[in-house]
Amino acid sequence: MLHSNLLRLVARGSSSRLMSTATKLTTVEVNDETGIATLTMNRPPVNSQNVQLLLDLQASISEIENNKSRGLILTSAHSNVFSAGLDIFEMYNTDVERLRTVWTELQNVWIALYGTSLPTAAAINGHAPAGGCLLATACEYRVMRPNFLIGLNEAQLGIIAPKWLMSGFTNVLPKRVAERALTQGRMFTTQEAFEAGLVDEIASSKEEAVEKCAAFIGSFAKVNPLARGLTKLQFRADNIKEFEKIREKDVADFAALASSPEVQKVMGTYLENLKNKGKK
Numbered sequence: 575m576l577h578s579n580l581l582r583l584v585a586r587g588s589s590s591r592l593m594s595t596a597t598k599l600t601t602v603e604v605n606d607e608t609g610i611a612t613l614t615m616n617r618p619p620v621n622s623q624n625v626q627l628l629l630d631l632q633a634s635i636s637e638i639e640n641n642k643s644r645g646l647i648l649t650s651a652h653s654n655v656f657s658a659g660l661d662i663f664e665m666y667n668t669d670v671e672r673l674r675t676v677w678t679e680l681q682n683v684w685i686a687l688y689g690t691s692l693p694t695a696a697a698i699n700g701h702a703p704a705g706g707c708l709l710a711t712a713c714e715y716r717v718m719r720p721n722f723l724i725g726l727n728e729a730q731l732g733i734i735a736p737k738w739l740m741s742g743f744t745n746v747l748p749k750r751v752a753e754r755a756l757t758q759g760r761m762f763t764t765q766e767a768f769e770a771g772l773v774d775e776i777a778s779s780k781e782e783a784v785e786k787c788a789a790f791i792g793s794f795a796k797v798n799p800l801a802r803g804l805t806k807l808q809f810r811a812d813n814i815k816e817f818e819k820i821r822e823k824d825v826a827d828f829a830a831l832a833s834s835p836e837v838q839k840v841m842g843t844y845l846e847n848l849k850n851k852g853k854k
């Protein structure tokens with residue numbers, strides 16, 4: 575008997591296959607004509623990154639690498655949020671072990687996406703704060719729908735993001751612009767992000783964003799994939815090496831910080847504000 579979690583191929587129109595991964599919060603769809611895989615985050619309402627979503631993202635990235643797709647497009651199933659970043663509910667009033675797991679899995683997703691030799695692009699079809707921006711900037715190319723916000727807002731929350739978490743961001747922006755944005759905890763509108771170079775193109779719909787991402791990935795059609803991938807990784811090697819050196823200490827530092835009464839208090843107030851916002 576075929577278990578529903580087994581890799582199954584479901585016909586979707588004439589030219590794409592929905593490859594149900596052994597996961598529930600992400601789906602992978604491979605376009606048969608282009609060979610490009612679309613990885614969709616689907617954790618309503620805002621794709622907040624709990625441990626399960628982080629694990630599912632890792633499984634989907636591995637699946638796409640193993641099924642010989644030509645590239646990966648990351649997007650969201652929701653109409654106005656790409657990803658709200660880490661699930662703050664999961665980090666609030668919990669034990670240190672859980673916090674260690676959250677952070678370890680965030681690191682694992684980042685390194686899987688940032689360090690893949692496959693061409694990657696993000697179709698940002700909604701807001702992308704904090705961990706949402708982290709995933710988008712781990713990709714090589716970004717296309718965003720208008721009138722949304724993207725950025726690393728940690729400084730606004732009184733939190734210092736580690737260097738690896740900022741490295742995709744600092745890769746794509748001039749140093750001075752990145753420093754100012756990170757110290758301000760600035761959230762860029764789509765237009766501002768485009769003008770600064772944080773996103774590469776603006777698209778009026780999710781479909782158009784995915785098409786533009788596919789065109790970017792298609793631009794490598796005539797390039798030797800091994801040469802392309804190794805060249806990409808040479809650009810990223812310094813950040814990856816630096817991250818590998820500190821990754822365990824980084825987990826310990828995060829768990830200590832996030833479990834401290836001061837940061838727990840910030841989280842509690844933040845969650846209250848988020849809930850009250852919904853009531854207004």
Ligand SMILES: CCCCC/C=C\C/C=C\CC/C=C/CC(=O)SCCNC(=O)CCNC(=O)[C@H](O)C(C)(C)COP(=O)(O)OP(=O)(O)OC[C@H]1O[C@@H](n2cnc3c(N)ncnc32)[C@H](O)[C@@H]1OP(=O)(O)O
Nearest residue numbers: 622658659660661662663701703704705832844848849852
């Ligand atoms: C704040 C403390 C963080 C603590 C970290 C501690 C130590 C860290 C040290 C260093 C590392 C720092 C790295 C952090 C990485 C992160 O990703 S932290 C997460 C930061 N994310 C945000 O600040 C985003 C918050 N959300 C929003 O701004 C908005 O929700 C949105 C994404 C712009 C969408 O707006 P919209 O109007 O569409 O929706 P709502 O705001 O009404 O939300 C709907 C629903 O979803 C819940 N929700 C939203 N965001 C989160 C979240 N990040 N985690 C969990 N739940 C979230 C919200 O509460 C609503 O729920 P409902 O009221 O039950 O419907």
